[in-house]
Ligand SMILES: C=CC1=C(C)c2cc3[nH]c(cc4nc(cc5[nH]c(cc1n2)c(C)c5CCC(=O)O)C(CCC(=O)O)=C4C)c(C)c3C=C
């Protein structure tokens with residue numbers, strides 16, 4: 001594999017590893033502090049040199065990722081957690097889940113968003129979401145408004161959200177799907193002779209990160225791989241979850257010494273790209289003229305300011321991801337037209353464009369008759385696939401002149417995908433190092449989550 005070089009945003013004092021490159025596009029430049037990196041000739045063991053002059057040696061986060069721009073920032077914050085940790089330890093007790101070395105107990109921590117399990121949970125779930133300073137980014141002098149604003153917005157938005165959740169069965173399916181993915185991942189790792197415990201940490205609903213972390217401590221895990229269930233990195237998703245984790249680790253003697261490897265993004269992995277292409281190829285067959293179908297990638301949006309002011313690599317990674325999926329399809333002689341748009345905007349600010357609803361109308365006006373929607377920023381079914389895409393966008397598309405509509409299902413427990421995640425975990429394990437967290441500026445502190453019932 002050819003050598004590549006890149007510049008990237010760096011956490012203060014971070015040491016990062018990049019493994020398993022798939023292609024040779026240069027990493028993208030960001031605005032904050034930079035570090036340069038170059039890969040070894042075999043595309044493995046990709047080490048990023050640290051640019052922080054004051055703290056060159058300390059490894060804050062050890063990240064295994066493939067390529068592409070990464071957002072690294074000071075991750076700090078606080079969270080409250082409570083009941084319901086789900087751990088997959090196989091048939092035996094957790095202490096049986098050892099790695100090869102007698103005392104080594106490997107844990108995998110899956111990070112996800114979480115969702116309300118009942119309609120009663122919707123408003124407090126929304127409060128937690130809007131109280132996250134990575135979701136509503138207030139300028140420093142206005143940080144004190146975060147919680148009151150979260151309270152106000154959550155109360156105002158709750159009726160609309162409740163309608164959506166009511167229409168998909170009265171709650172989010174995310175917890176059940178994530179638990180199933182955790183179970184499948186554990187089985188896939190067992191099959192590769194890598195016995196692990198798999199934990200689930202949700203950002204805005206049960207089981208919260210702290211619950212998972214408590215279980216990790218009880219199980220006396222000796223090495224941890226952190227795997228966000230978001231293929232692409234965004235400040236608002238993976239970034240936010242890592243910040244919370246880092247904050248918990250900072251305050252805990254055991255956790256601050258625990259070797260941890262964080263997989264920051266994995267959209268470039270061959271197995272993921274192949275499994276997405278498989279789903280698209282299969283779904284295209286349900287159309288009478290598959291070659292005439294527009295492949296319509298719909299990604300969850302973020303406000304433009306994240307990308308343009310805060311250096312969020314989300315848009316670049318999303319575009320790169322679509323490119324890789326289309327390349328894979330082309331290699332199978334599937335050469336359909338395709339487009340990417342962003343859905344689910346909230347509030348009055350500018351979000352990434354083009355907007356899904358606007359593009360659907362335009363495509364209908366231009367005479368596109370068959371369209372296959374591909375949700376691409378998330379790997380489980382959730383409110384935005386089951387309600388927004390399947391109901392709202394489908395209706396809009398049909399009204400706009402599109403006659404044949406299809407939608408690719410989310411990956412869920414797709415075997416190719418889960419096996420690839422298992423490989424990602426195995427590749428990340430050797431780079432686990434203790435998470436030394438920066439001391440936190442009190443003004444940057446996360447507002448406390450609303451205590452849950
Ligand atoms: C990559 C995925 C996601 C990004 C990026 C993201 C950013 C983001 N989201 C909001 C606001 C809301 N998101 C909501 C639900 C929701 N968001 C994602 C994923 C991403 N969000 C998922 C998978 C879900 C669904 C969870 C489920 O229960 O099924 C909601 C609640 C639902 C609603 O009222 O629409 C809100 C609100 C912002 C503001 C944001 C970036 C800043």
Ligand SMILES: [Fe+2]
Pocket residue numbers: 300344
């Ligand atoms: Fe969202």
